[in-house]
Amino acid sequence: VGRGCLAGPVVAAAVILAPGTRLKGVDDSKVLDPPERQALRRQIEADAIAWHVAVVSAARIDRINILEASMEAMRVALDGLQPAPQHVLVDGNRSPGSSFSETLLVDGDARSMSIAAASIVAKEHRDELMVALDALHPGYGFASNKGYASPVHRDALLNHGPCAEHRYSFSPLVERDQLQLGFGGVSPKIPETGPTGESAAAAYLETLGYAIEDRRYRAAGGEIDLVARDGRCWVFVEVKSTAVAGERNHPEARLSSAQRQRLMRAAKHFLRVRASDTECRFDVVAVDMSSTPVHIEHWTDAFTADGR
Numbered sequence: 001v002g003r004g005c006l007a008g009p010v011v012a013a014a015v016i017l018a019p020g021t022r023l024k025g026v027d028d029s030k031v032l033d034p035p036e037r038q039a040l041r042r043q044i045e046a047d048a049i050a051w052h053v054a055v056v057s058a059a060r061i062d063r064i065n066i067l068e069a070s071m072e073a074m075r076v077a078l079d080g081l082q083p084a085p086q087h088v089l090v091d092g093n094r095s096p097g098s099s100f101s102e103t104l105l106v107d108g109d110a111r112s113m114s115i116a117a118a119s120i121v122a123k124e125h126r127d128e129l130m131v132a133l134d135a136l137h138p139g140y141g142f143a144s145n146k147g148y149a150s151p152v153h154r155d156a157l158l159n160h161g162p163c164a165e166h167r168y169s170f171s172p173l174v175e176r177d178q179l180q181l182g183f184g185g186v187s188p189k190i191p192e193t194g195p196t197g198e199s200a201a202a203a204y205l206e207t208l209g210y211a212i213e214d215r216r217y218r219a220a221g222g223e224i225d226l227v228a229r230d231g232r233c234w235v236f237v238e239v240k241s242t243a244v245a246g247e248r249n250h251p252e253a254r255l256s257s258a259q260r261q262r263l264m265r266a267a268k269h270f271l272r273v274r275a276s277d278t279e280c281r282f283d284v285v286a287v288d289m290s291s292t293p294v295h296i297e298h299w300t301d302a303f304t305a306d307g308r
Contacts (some may be wrong), residue, residue, distance in 0.1 A: 001122040003066055004083050005138065005147035006157075006173065007166045008130050009055045010066065012073035013122035014081050014088075016049040017114050023047070026116045034127075040122040044117045052080030052117075053125045062273050065072075071096040073168040077118075091115045142162050155234040168219065168269040184229050197241025197287040204285065209237065219269040222262030226285075227270060234280040236267045238302070241287045260303055 002010045017023075024034075026040060045051055055078035056069040064072070074096035085112060087102045091108030108115035127146060134143035139160060141152035147165075157166075162173055202212045205228055214227040215235075226237035238259075263282065270280050284302040288295040 001119070002125045002147065003049060004168055005167070006056060006149050006153065007142065007163070008133060009057050009126065009146035010061060010069050010073055011053060011055050011122045011126040011129070012077045013051065013078040013118040015044060015114050015118040015121060016081060016085055016087045017047070017117060018049055018081075021047070021113060023113065023117060026113060026120065032120070037124055039236045040117075040120050042120055047160055048117070050083060051121060052077050053121060054080065055125075055129070058165050058167045059272060061167050065165075065169070067094075074098065075095030078128055082116075083095055085288065091119070112205045127154055132307075133165050134201045137165060160273055161261070168272050173219065173269075183227065197289065198239045200226075200241075200287050200289070200294050200296065201237065201239045201285040202226055204298070205235075206238070214270075217266060219273075221268050222264070222269075224270065234267075234271065234278075235283050235287055236263065236270070236280060238263060238281045239285050239287060241289060 003009055003014070023040065023043060025036060025094070026044075032040070054073040056073045056076075060072075060100050062068040071094070072147055074090070075098050076078075078085065078096075078098045078100060085100055085122075088098060088102045089108060090096060090102050090104050091112075093104055093106050095102050095104060105111050105115065109119050110116070122205040130142045130146045133147075134140070138161065140156045141150055145153050147153075157173075162168065166173060198215060202215070205226070206212060208238050209230070211229040212226060215225070217227050223237040226235075228235040228237060267280065267282070271280065281301050282303050284299045286297045286299075287296075
């Protein structure tokens with residue numbers, strides 16, 4: 001449950017019912033009214049031989065992708081059953097690769113009482129989690145939209161950016177060619193000096209032994225001009241270029257608090273999706289192309305992860 005959401009975990013449940021069990025009112029959990037589903041969940045958990053719920057976090061989803069996270073949730077749910085099942089009915093057309101013999105059932109909610117029961121348990125469990133997350137991260141409407149892309153949720157992403165419970169690997173959050181989170185916004189025009197300045201900065205950093213890993217990394221509503229490695233440390237580099245004589249100044253005078261926040265959001269996304277270690281810093285490189293040779297100034301640790 002929750003595969004198509006922009007935020008929150010994916011949840012799977014496994015339920016063992018006694019042979020011949022009929023639970024009045026059990027149907028596909030998505031078409032039940034909330035009070036009906038809540039009552040049925042209590043009945044299922046009370047009457048089942050065994051049940052278990054597994055939760056795979058948004059961070060884990062970003063690491064392994066939503067399909068593999070869903071399969072992992074199914075396996076963990078099955079492994080948590082006591083007693084262990086003799087055979088497993090799986091909703092859908094893909095095996096999770098459990099240690100049990102399996103039968104795949106497309107539209108399993110409508111064909112199997114145990115699958116329908118598991119869907120109800122998983123749905124209710126995830127809904128409760130999203131209500132709790134709404135209290136921790138207000139403004140996104142998690143209590144009502146459960147992490148799906150409702151208008152309130154979309155507006156909050158545009159105005160405030162994502163929170164720790166968002167799936168940074170999901171479109172529109174991951175769109176690297178849209179600074180407006182893929183909701184129809186247009187990326188700001190990049191000054192013509194930018195590409196040349198970035199190339200000069202990259203060449204300069206390489207002479208210092210840095211490895212350039214990515215350029216113009218766009219994600220989570222922000223952009224990083226250069227992503228580099230300095231030994232074991234990831235370095236997120238903001239490049240400030242000018243072709244106008246006399247315009248050179250301290251980089252922090254040209255890097256607003258809002259820009260730093262966008263840079264940090266993109267860096268957080270990069271570390272979450274692309275990096276296995278999280279040691280990092282933020283550098284600023286100023287490139288003055290108004291004279292020959294180009295003049296470069298480099299500030300390491302120009303600001304900290306809290307924006308100071």
